[in-house]
Amino acid sequence: MAKETRRAQGTGSIYKKTVTRSGKEYTYWEAQVTTGADPGTGKQIRKTYTGKTQKEVREKMQAAAVAVQNGDFFEPSKITVGAWFDLWFKDYCGDKKYLTVKQYQSMTDTHIRPALGAVKLSKLSAPQIQGFYNELQRTGRTVKEKDKETGKIVTRQEPLSAKTVKNIHGIMSKALSTAVDVGYIKNNPAERVTLPRVEKKEICPLTDAQVKAFMKACTGHDYERVYKLILFTGLREGEALGLTWDCVDFDAGTIKIVKQLQKRPERDGGYTFAPLKNDKARTITAAPFVIQLLREQEKAQIQQRLKAGEVWQGWQDAEERKTGLVFTRDSGRHLDVTMLYKAYKKLAEQIGVPDSRVHDLRHTYAVLSLQNGDPIKTVQDNLGHATAAFTLDVYGHVSEKMKEDSAARMQAYIDNLA
Numbered sequence: 404m405a406k407e408t409r410r411a412q413g414t415g416s417i418y419k420k421t422v423t424r425s426g427k428e429y430t431y432w433e434a435q436v437t438t439g440a441d442p443g444t445g446k447q448i449r450k451t452y453t454g455k456t457q458k459e460v461r462e463k464m465q466a467a468a469v470a471v472q473n474g475d476f477f478e479p480s481k482i483t484v485g486a487w488f489d490l491w492f493k494d495y496c497g498d499k500k501y502l503t504v505k506q507y508q509s510m511t512d513t514h515i516r517p518a519l520g521a522v523k524l525s526k527l528s529a530p531q532i533q534g535f536y537n538e539l540q541r542t543g544r545t546v547k548e549k550d551k552e553t554g555k556i557v558t559r560q561e562p563l564s565a566k567t568v569k570n571i572h573g574i575m576s577k578a579l580s581t582a583v584d585v586g587y588i589k590n591n592p593a594e595r596v597t598l599p600r601v602e603k604k605e606i607c608p609l610t611d612a613q614v615k616a617f618m619k620a621c622t623g624h625d626y627e628r629v630y631k632l633i634l635f636t637g638l639r640e641g642e643a644l645g646l647t648w649d650c651v652d653f654d655a656g657t658i659k660i661v662k663q664l665q666k667r668p669e670r671d672g673g674y675t676f677a678p679l680k681n682d683k684a685r686t687i688t689a690a691p692f693v694i695q696l697l698r699e700q701e702k703a704q705i706q707q708r709l710k711a712g713e714v715w716q717g718w719q720d721a722e723e724r725k726t727g728l729v730f731t732r733d734s735g736r737h738l739d740v741t742m743l744y745k746a747y748k749k750l751a752e753q754i755g756v757p758d759s760r761v762h763d764l765r766h767t768y769a770v771l772s773l774q775n776g777d778p779i780k781t782v783q784d785n786l787g788h789a790t791a792a793f794t795l796d797v798y799g800h801v802s803e804k805m806k807e808d809s810a811a812r813m814q815a816y817i818d819n820l821a
Contacts, residue, residue: 434451483524484523488516510574515574609764620753629730629743632693648724648728648729658693659685660687662677664676664740674737715734716735773799
Protein backbone atom coordinates (compact mmCIF):
# COMPACT_ATOMS: atom_id res chain seq x y z
CA MET A 404 0.00 0.00 0.00
CA ALA A 405 1.10 3.65 -0.52
CA LYS A 406 2.58 5.19 2.59
CA GLU A 407 3.17 8.70 1.22
CA THR A 408 2.20 10.68 -1.83
CA ARG A 409 3.72 14.14 -2.27
CA ARG A 410 3.60 16.57 -5.17
CA ALA A 411 6.91 18.18 -6.13
CA GLN A 412 6.83 22.00 -5.95
CA GLY A 413 6.63 23.87 -9.25
CA THR A 414 6.71 20.76 -11.38
CA GLY A 415 3.08 20.30 -12.41
CA SER A 416 1.64 16.79 -12.24
CA ILE A 417 4.75 15.11 -10.86
CA TYR A 418 4.46 13.23 -7.58
CA LYS A 419 6.84 11.49 -5.23
CA LYS A 420 5.35 8.23 -4.00
CA THR A 421 6.34 5.72 -1.37
CA VAL A 422 4.80 2.25 -1.27
CA THR A 423 5.30 -0.72 1.02
CA ARG A 424 5.67 -4.16 -0.53
CA SER A 425 6.39 -7.25 1.55
CA GLY A 426 7.28 -5.01 4.46
CA LYS A 427 9.82 -2.98 2.51
CA GLU A 428 9.43 0.64 1.43
CA TYR A 429 9.99 1.75 -2.17
CA THR A 430 10.14 5.39 -3.27
CA TYR A 431 9.72 6.60 -6.84
CA TRP A 432 8.42 9.54 -8.88
CA GLU A 433 5.29 9.54 -11.01
CA ALA A 434 3.78 11.89 -13.60
CA GLN A 435 0.62 11.93 -15.71
CA VAL A 436 0.07 13.46 -19.14
CA THR A 437 -3.23 13.84 -21.00
CA THR A 438 -2.70 12.14 -24.37
CA GLY A 439 -6.17 12.42 -25.88
CA ALA A 440 -9.84 11.72 -25.35
CA ASP A 441 -11.88 8.52 -25.46
CA PRO A 442 -13.91 8.67 -28.70
CA GLY A 443 -16.87 6.99 -27.03
CA THR A 444 -17.15 8.85 -23.72
CA GLY A 445 -15.16 12.01 -24.39
CA LYS A 446 -13.22 11.48 -21.16
CA GLN A 447 -9.56 12.37 -21.04
CA ILE A 448 -7.01 9.60 -21.58
CA ARG A 449 -4.02 10.01 -19.27
CA LYS A 450 -0.67 8.26 -19.56
CA THR A 451 1.35 7.57 -16.39
CA TYR A 452 5.16 7.69 -16.32
CA THR A 453 7.37 6.54 -13.43
CA GLY A 454 11.06 6.73 -12.61
CA LYS A 455 13.64 6.67 -9.84
CA THR A 456 14.27 10.43 -9.99
CA GLN A 457 12.19 13.54 -10.47
CA LYS A 458 14.37 14.58 -13.44
CA GLU A 459 13.85 11.27 -15.22
CA VAL A 460 10.07 11.50 -14.89
CA ARG A 461 9.99 15.17 -15.92
CA GLU A 462 11.90 14.36 -19.12
CA LYS A 463 9.48 11.56 -19.95
CA MET A 464 6.48 13.80 -19.25
CA GLN A 465 7.84 16.68 -21.32
CA ALA A 466 8.70 14.42 -24.27
CA ALA A 467 5.17 12.97 -24.18
CA ALA A 468 3.62 16.44 -23.97
CA VAL A 469 5.59 17.62 -27.00
CA ALA A 470 4.58 14.48 -28.94
CA VAL A 471 0.90 15.08 -28.10
CA GLN A 472 1.21 18.72 -29.16
CA ASN A 473 2.82 17.75 -32.50
CA GLY A 474 0.39 14.90 -33.12
CA ASP A 475 3.19 12.32 -32.90
CA PHE A 476 2.23 10.63 -29.64
CA PHE A 477 2.15 6.86 -29.92
CA GLU A 478 0.90 4.36 -27.34
CA PRO A 479 2.68 0.99 -27.82
CA SER A 480 0.44 -2.07 -27.89
CA LYS A 481 0.81 -4.69 -25.18
CA ILE A 482 -0.24 -7.52 -27.49
CA THR A 483 2.28 -10.29 -28.24
CA VAL A 484 3.51 -11.28 -31.69
CA GLY A 485 1.57 -14.55 -31.46
CA ALA A 486 -1.65 -12.80 -30.46
CA TRP A 487 -1.20 -10.26 -33.25
CA PHE A 488 -0.85 -13.02 -35.85
CA ASP A 489 -4.06 -14.60 -34.53
CA LEU A 490 -5.83 -11.28 -34.99
CA TRP A 491 -4.23 -10.68 -38.38
CA PHE A 492 -5.40 -14.01 -39.76
CA LYS A 493 -8.88 -13.50 -38.33
CA ASP A 494 -9.54 -9.91 -39.41
CA TYR A 495 -7.02 -8.79 -42.02
CA CYS A 496 -6.50 -11.66 -44.49
CA GLY A 497 -9.90 -11.54 -46.16
CA ASP A 498 -8.33 -10.24 -49.38
CA LYS A 499 -6.04 -13.24 -49.70
CA LYS A 500 -6.78 -16.56 -51.41
CA TYR A 501 -7.54 -19.74 -49.52
CA LEU A 502 -4.26 -21.52 -50.26
CA THR A 503 -2.26 -18.37 -49.57
CA VAL A 504 -3.76 -18.06 -46.09
CA LYS A 505 -3.23 -21.77 -45.42
CA GLN A 506 0.43 -21.47 -46.41
CA TYR A 507 0.85 -18.37 -44.23
CA GLN A 508 -0.74 -20.13 -41.25
CA SER A 509 1.39 -23.23 -41.69
CA MET A 510 4.66 -21.26 -41.83
CA THR A 511 3.58 -19.09 -38.91
CA ASP A 512 2.74 -22.08 -36.71
CA THR A 513 5.89 -23.97 -37.72
CA HIS A 514 8.47 -21.19 -37.58
CA ILE A 515 7.34 -17.73 -36.47
CA ARG A 516 5.18 -18.56 -33.46
CA PRO A 517 7.65 -20.91 -31.70
CA ALA A 518 10.50 -18.42 -32.07
CA LEU A 519 8.83 -15.01 -31.59
CA GLY A 520 5.24 -15.63 -30.49
CA ALA A 521 5.78 -14.62 -26.83
CA VAL A 522 7.61 -11.36 -27.67
CA LYS A 523 5.64 -8.14 -27.09
CA LEU A 524 4.75 -6.74 -30.50
CA SER A 525 5.92 -3.26 -29.48
CA LYS A 526 9.27 -4.69 -28.33
CA LEU A 527 9.99 -6.72 -31.47
CA SER A 528 13.19 -5.39 -33.03
CA ALA A 529 15.06 -5.75 -36.31
CA PRO A 530 18.01 -7.55 -34.59
CA GLN A 531 15.56 -10.11 -33.12
CA ILE A 532 14.07 -10.79 -36.54
CA GLN A 533 17.52 -10.94 -38.13
CA GLY A 534 18.64 -13.47 -35.53
CA PHE A 535 15.50 -15.49 -36.20
CA TYR A 536 16.22 -15.58 -39.94
CA ASN A 537 19.86 -16.48 -39.34
CA GLU A 538 18.85 -19.38 -37.12
CA LEU A 539 16.41 -20.63 -39.76
CA GLN A 540 19.33 -20.83 -42.18
CA ARG A 541 21.24 -22.97 -39.69
CA THR A 542 18.69 -25.32 -38.11
CA GLY A 543 15.27 -24.26 -39.34
CA ARG A 544 13.98 -27.55 -40.70
CA THR A 545 13.20 -30.74 -38.76
CA VAL A 546 13.76 -33.93 -40.77
CA LYS A 547 12.44 -37.31 -39.66
CA GLU A 548 14.11 -40.45 -40.93
CA LYS A 549 14.61 -44.08 -40.03
CA ASP A 550 17.87 -45.02 -38.37
CA LYS A 551 19.56 -47.74 -40.47
CA GLU A 552 20.91 -49.59 -37.43
CA THR A 553 18.02 -49.41 -34.96
CA GLY A 554 15.12 -48.98 -37.38
CA LYS A 555 13.72 -46.24 -35.14
CA ILE A 556 12.51 -42.86 -36.41
CA VAL A 557 14.98 -40.12 -35.48
CA THR A 558 14.90 -36.39 -36.06
CA ARG A 559 17.62 -33.97 -37.09
CA GLN A 560 17.78 -30.31 -37.96
CA GLU A 561 18.64 -28.99 -41.41
CA PRO A 562 18.98 -25.45 -42.78
CA LEU A 563 16.00 -23.86 -44.49
CA SER A 564 16.57 -22.72 -48.06
CA ALA A 565 17.06 -19.04 -48.79
CA LYS A 566 13.79 -19.08 -50.74
CA THR A 567 11.85 -20.43 -47.74
CA VAL A 568 13.41 -17.84 -45.44
CA LYS A 569 12.41 -15.15 -47.92
CA ASN A 570 8.85 -16.50 -47.95
CA ILE A 571 8.71 -16.38 -44.15
CA HIS A 572 10.02 -12.82 -44.28
CA GLY A 573 7.21 -11.97 -46.68
CA ILE A 574 4.65 -13.15 -44.13
CA MET A 575 6.36 -11.27 -41.30
CA SER A 576 6.58 -8.10 -43.34
CA LYS A 577 2.91 -8.17 -44.40
CA ALA A 578 1.64 -8.86 -40.88
CA LEU A 579 3.82 -6.17 -39.30
CA SER A 580 2.92 -3.61 -41.99
CA THR A 581 -0.73 -4.12 -41.11
CA ALA A 582 0.15 -3.66 -37.42
CA VAL A 583 1.68 -0.29 -38.36
CA ASP A 584 -1.40 0.66 -40.39
CA VAL A 585 -3.79 -0.03 -37.49
CA GLY A 586 -1.58 1.71 -34.94
CA TYR A 587 -0.29 -1.25 -32.94
CA ILE A 588 3.36 -0.42 -33.66
CA LYS A 589 5.02 2.73 -34.95
CA ASN A 590 7.20 1.17 -37.64
CA ASN A 591 7.90 -2.20 -39.24
CA PRO A 592 11.13 -3.75 -37.89
CA ALA A 593 11.11 -6.38 -40.66
CA GLU A 594 12.03 -3.63 -43.14
CA ARG A 595 15.50 -3.34 -41.59
CA VAL A 596 16.87 -6.86 -42.02
CA THR A 597 19.21 -8.52 -44.51
CA LEU A 598 17.85 -11.50 -46.42
CA PRO A 599 19.88 -14.38 -47.84
CA ARG A 600 20.56 -14.42 -51.56
CA VAL A 601 18.10 -16.66 -53.40
CA GLU A 602 19.57 -18.67 -56.24
CA LYS A 603 17.18 -19.27 -59.09
CA LYS A 604 15.96 -22.86 -59.25
CA GLU A 605 16.73 -24.51 -62.56
CA ILE A 606 13.65 -25.65 -64.46
CA CYS A 607 13.64 -29.03 -66.17
CA PRO A 608 11.65 -29.09 -69.42
CA LEU A 609 11.62 -32.27 -71.48
CA THR A 610 13.97 -32.45 -74.45
CA ASP A 611 12.66 -33.20 -77.94
CA ALA A 612 13.67 -36.83 -77.54
CA GLN A 613 11.97 -37.04 -74.15
CA VAL A 614 8.79 -35.47 -75.53
CA LYS A 615 8.67 -38.16 -78.22
CA ALA A 616 9.28 -40.87 -75.63
CA PHE A 617 6.59 -39.44 -73.36
CA MET A 618 4.04 -39.23 -76.17
CA LYS A 619 4.63 -42.91 -76.87
CA ALA A 620 4.60 -43.96 -73.20
CA CYS A 621 1.32 -42.22 -72.35
CA THR A 622 -0.61 -43.44 -75.41
CA GLY A 623 -3.61 -45.37 -74.14
CA HIS A 624 -3.03 -44.22 -70.55
CA ASP A 625 -6.06 -43.17 -68.46
CA TYR A 626 -4.67 -39.65 -68.21
CA GLU A 627 -3.24 -39.46 -71.74
CA ARG A 628 -5.38 -36.54 -72.89
CA VAL A 629 -4.85 -34.54 -69.70
CA TYR A 630 -1.08 -34.83 -69.98
CA LYS A 631 -1.08 -33.96 -73.67
CA LEU A 632 -3.34 -30.97 -73.08
CA ILE A 633 -0.92 -29.59 -70.48
CA LEU A 634 2.09 -30.33 -72.68
CA PHE A 635 0.71 -28.51 -75.71
CA THR A 636 -1.15 -25.61 -74.04
CA GLY A 637 0.92 -24.93 -70.92
CA LEU A 638 -2.07 -25.14 -68.58
CA ARG A 639 -1.46 -25.57 -64.87
CA GLU A 640 -2.68 -28.88 -63.41
CA GLY A 641 -5.59 -27.27 -61.58
CA GLU A 642 -6.59 -25.38 -64.74
CA ALA A 643 -6.65 -28.58 -66.80
CA LEU A 644 -8.61 -30.53 -64.18
CA GLY A 645 -11.03 -27.61 -63.75
CA LEU A 646 -11.68 -27.12 -67.48
CA THR A 647 -15.39 -27.31 -68.33
CA TRP A 648 -17.02 -27.85 -71.70
CA ASP A 649 -18.48 -24.36 -71.90
CA CYS A 650 -14.90 -23.07 -72.07
CA VAL A 651 -14.07 -25.09 -75.20
CA ASP A 652 -15.01 -23.56 -78.56
CA PHE A 653 -14.48 -26.23 -81.20
CA ASP A 654 -15.44 -23.94 -84.09
CA ALA A 655 -13.06 -21.15 -83.11
CA GLY A 656 -10.39 -23.56 -81.89
CA THR A 657 -10.05 -21.77 -78.56
CA ILE A 658 -9.99 -22.66 -74.86
CA LYS A 659 -10.99 -20.19 -72.14
CA ILE A 660 -9.16 -20.49 -68.83
CA VAL A 661 -11.25 -18.87 -66.09
CA LYS A 662 -10.94 -21.14 -63.03
CA GLN A 663 -9.06 -24.05 -61.51
CA LEU A 664 -10.00 -27.16 -59.57
CA GLN A 665 -8.45 -26.88 -56.13
CA LYS A 666 -7.95 -29.61 -53.53
CA ARG A 667 -8.91 -28.59 -50.00
CA PRO A 668 -9.38 -30.57 -46.77
CA GLU A 669 -12.85 -32.08 -46.41
CA ARG A 670 -13.62 -29.71 -43.52
CA ASP A 671 -13.07 -26.82 -45.94
CA GLY A 672 -15.26 -28.24 -48.67
CA GLY A 673 -12.99 -30.75 -50.41
CA TYR A 674 -12.37 -30.23 -54.13
CA THR A 675 -13.81 -26.93 -55.32
CA PHE A 676 -13.53 -24.44 -58.15
CA ALA A 677 -11.23 -21.56 -57.24
CA PRO A 678 -9.95 -18.39 -58.94
CA LEU A 679 -6.86 -18.56 -61.12
CA LYS A 680 -3.42 -18.08 -59.58
CA ASN A 681 -3.21 -14.40 -60.48
CA ASP A 682 -6.93 -13.85 -61.27
CA LYS A 683 -6.00 -13.39 -64.92
CA ALA A 684 -8.49 -15.13 -67.22
CA ARG A 685 -7.20 -15.89 -70.71
CA THR A 686 -8.20 -17.45 -74.00
CA ILE A 687 -5.81 -19.81 -75.77
CA THR A 688 -5.92 -20.47 -79.50
CA ALA A 689 -4.96 -24.12 -79.46
CA ALA A 690 -3.19 -26.21 -82.08
CA PRO A 691 -5.56 -28.35 -84.20
CA PHE A 692 -4.00 -31.40 -82.52
CA VAL A 693 -5.29 -30.16 -79.14
CA ILE A 694 -8.78 -29.43 -80.47
CA GLN A 695 -8.92 -32.93 -81.96
CA LEU A 696 -7.76 -34.28 -78.61
CA LEU A 697 -10.71 -32.58 -76.92
CA ARG A 698 -13.14 -33.89 -79.54
CA GLU A 699 -11.92 -37.41 -78.76
CA GLN A 700 -12.34 -36.70 -75.04
CA GLU A 701 -15.91 -35.52 -75.66
CA LYS A 702 -16.81 -38.75 -77.45
CA ALA A 703 -15.04 -40.90 -74.83
CA GLN A 704 -16.83 -39.15 -71.97
CA ILE A 705 -20.23 -39.66 -73.56
CA GLN A 706 -19.44 -43.37 -73.84
CA GLN A 707 -18.38 -43.37 -70.18
CA ARG A 708 -21.71 -41.79 -69.26
CA LEU A 709 -23.69 -44.45 -71.13
CA LYS A 710 -21.63 -47.26 -69.66
CA ALA A 711 -21.86 -45.98 -66.08
CA GLY A 712 -25.63 -45.60 -66.18
CA GLU A 713 -27.14 -44.76 -62.81
CA VAL A 714 -23.79 -44.62 -61.00
CA TRP A 715 -22.68 -41.69 -63.15
CA GLN A 716 -22.03 -38.70 -60.86
CA GLY A 717 -21.21 -36.02 -63.43
CA TRP A 718 -23.60 -34.22 -65.74
CA GLN A 719 -26.96 -35.89 -66.25
CA ASP A 720 -28.18 -34.47 -69.58
CA ALA A 721 -26.97 -32.53 -72.60
CA GLU A 722 -27.70 -29.16 -70.98
CA GLU A 723 -25.74 -30.00 -67.81
CA ARG A 724 -22.88 -31.35 -69.91
CA LYS A 725 -22.21 -27.85 -71.25
CA THR A 726 -20.81 -26.80 -67.88
CA GLY A 727 -19.53 -30.24 -66.86
CA LEU A 728 -15.88 -31.12 -66.37
CA VAL A 729 -13.92 -32.11 -69.47
CA PHE A 730 -11.82 -34.69 -67.65
CA THR A 731 -13.54 -37.11 -65.29
CA ARG A 732 -13.26 -40.61 -63.90
CA ASP A 733 -15.36 -43.46 -65.27
CA SER A 734 -17.97 -42.52 -62.67
CA GLY A 735 -18.16 -38.90 -63.85
CA ARG A 736 -16.44 -37.50 -60.77
CA HIS A 737 -13.47 -35.13 -60.97
CA LEU A 738 -9.94 -36.46 -61.31
CA ASP A 739 -7.67 -36.52 -58.26
CA VAL A 740 -4.54 -34.37 -58.52
CA THR A 741 -2.58 -36.80 -56.34
CA MET A 742 -3.37 -39.73 -58.62
CA LEU A 743 -2.48 -37.61 -61.65
CA TYR A 744 0.91 -36.89 -60.06
CA LYS A 745 1.65 -40.50 -59.08
CA ALA A 746 0.74 -41.81 -62.53
CA TYR A 747 2.97 -39.21 -64.17
CA LYS A 748 5.94 -40.16 -61.98
CA LYS A 749 5.70 -43.74 -63.24
CA LEU A 750 5.66 -42.56 -66.86
CA ALA A 751 8.57 -40.20 -66.19
CA GLU A 752 10.60 -43.05 -64.78
CA GLN A 753 9.84 -45.13 -67.88
CA ILE A 754 11.34 -42.48 -70.18
CA GLY A 755 14.39 -41.91 -67.98
CA VAL A 756 13.49 -38.66 -66.18
CA PRO A 757 12.37 -39.84 -62.72
CA ASP A 758 12.68 -36.35 -61.21
CA SER A 759 10.26 -34.82 -63.70
CA ARG A 760 6.92 -33.46 -62.45
CA VAL A 761 3.58 -32.79 -64.14
CA HIS A 762 4.39 -29.07 -63.92
CA ASP A 763 7.45 -29.69 -66.08
CA LEU A 764 5.07 -30.36 -68.98
CA ARG A 765 4.03 -26.70 -68.66
CA HIS A 766 7.69 -25.67 -68.64
CA THR A 767 8.23 -27.79 -71.74
CA TYR A 768 5.39 -26.01 -73.55
CA ALA A 769 6.91 -22.63 -72.74
CA VAL A 770 10.36 -23.59 -73.99
CA LEU A 771 8.99 -25.20 -77.16
CA SER A 772 6.96 -22.05 -77.88
CA LEU A 773 10.02 -19.83 -77.53
CA GLN A 774 12.14 -22.21 -79.62
CA ASN A 775 9.55 -22.13 -82.37
CA GLY A 776 9.69 -18.34 -82.52
CA ASP A 777 6.52 -17.36 -80.64
CA PRO A 778 6.68 -13.73 -79.46
CA ILE A 779 7.33 -13.48 -75.74
CA LYS A 780 4.03 -11.60 -75.30
CA THR A 781 2.12 -14.50 -76.83
CA VAL A 782 3.85 -17.01 -74.59
CA GLN A 783 3.13 -14.82 -71.57
CA ASP A 784 -0.57 -14.59 -72.43
CA ASN A 785 -0.88 -18.32 -73.07
CA LEU A 786 0.80 -19.17 -69.77
CA GLY A 787 -1.21 -16.61 -67.81
CA HIS A 788 1.83 -14.81 -66.42
CA ALA A 789 1.37 -11.32 -65.00
CA THR A 790 4.15 -9.79 -67.13
CA ALA A 791 6.31 -10.66 -70.12
CA ALA A 792 9.35 -9.80 -67.99
CA PHE A 793 8.49 -12.65 -65.64
CA THR A 794 8.16 -15.07 -68.57
CA LEU A 795 11.56 -14.02 -69.91
CA ASP A 796 13.12 -14.29 -66.47
CA VAL A 797 11.89 -17.86 -66.03
CA TYR A 798 12.36 -19.25 -69.54
CA GLY A 799 14.63 -16.97 -71.54
CA HIS A 800 17.84 -18.70 -70.47
CA VAL A 801 16.94 -22.39 -70.65
CA SER A 802 17.03 -23.18 -74.36
CA GLU A 803 20.37 -24.12 -75.89
CA LYS A 804 18.78 -23.96 -79.34
CA MET A 805 17.83 -20.33 -78.74
CA LYS A 806 21.43 -19.56 -77.78
CA GLU A 807 22.73 -21.31 -80.88
CA ASP A 808 20.27 -19.40 -83.09
CA SER A 809 21.39 -16.13 -81.49
CA ALA A 810 25.03 -16.96 -82.17
CA ALA A 811 24.21 -17.85 -85.78
CA ARG A 812 22.40 -14.53 -86.31
CA MET A 813 25.36 -12.62 -84.88
CA GLN A 814 27.78 -14.51 -87.16
CA ALA A 815 25.60 -13.72 -90.17
CA TYR A 816 25.71 -10.06 -89.23
CA ILE A 817 29.48 -10.16 -88.84
CA ASP A 818 29.88 -11.89 -92.22
CA ASN A 819 27.82 -9.13 -93.88
CA LEU A 820 30.19 -6.50 -92.52
CA ALA A 821 33.03 -7.79 -94.70
